[in-house]
Amino acid sequence: MTDTDSFPQDAAGWQRAAAGTLIERTGIVLTEVSAGTTRGTMPVAGNTQPAGLLHGGATASLAETLGSVAAQSHAGPGRAAVGLELNVTHHRGVRSGQVHGVATALHLGRSTAAYEIVVTDDDERRVATARLTCMLLDAG
Template structure:
């Protein structure tokens, strides 16, 4: 596990509801996983909205890792393509930086099932509010 000190135990009410587990947090890459059970649509399949929540959470944590504890970061755009349904087990997410600039950063987030099959690909753009010197 590779979590910076500030990320150890960081939780939101939505993270708790979804059962998000962080594995690694950094500006260039952030990884986590979420159980499919409890995060499905009425027909028992992984919910596409859950994919968007996980994608934005992982990208936003990467953005926060970039600006540091005195900065702020938040999502301003998300695009998600749902490739296949998830039915059981876990959804694994990895946010990888595509570009980190002065005020904006973009991350590709790939969500896979336990077998490594891609469930969703998302692109998330975050505002980067760096601390004043």
């Protein structure tokens, strides 16, 4: 995105901005957005691998989306958050329902922001744990 002053500051605004993006295609819904904590959900249906399990890449997309939105909220107007590193540990498979993610800030600095993202199933069992580090850039 080039117009960093137009990044939304709330979940509804981010959902509107997601039209036509991977966020929309995977069915990710943001439910809370802040620099400290960002939450969202994603359906398993449509995001599976051939064996019928939630695709690890879809889980990674949920994690990176939540962490990046939180980092952008921290960066503020005129700045952009870009991913530097994402790692995901997958703990259990999921075949149906939704997965729920919570990105929690680990570090909110001037030039980087880091998040732990915990993904759970509908029964609140941990599906995956991710860590995302974003670099915060000045626009222009």
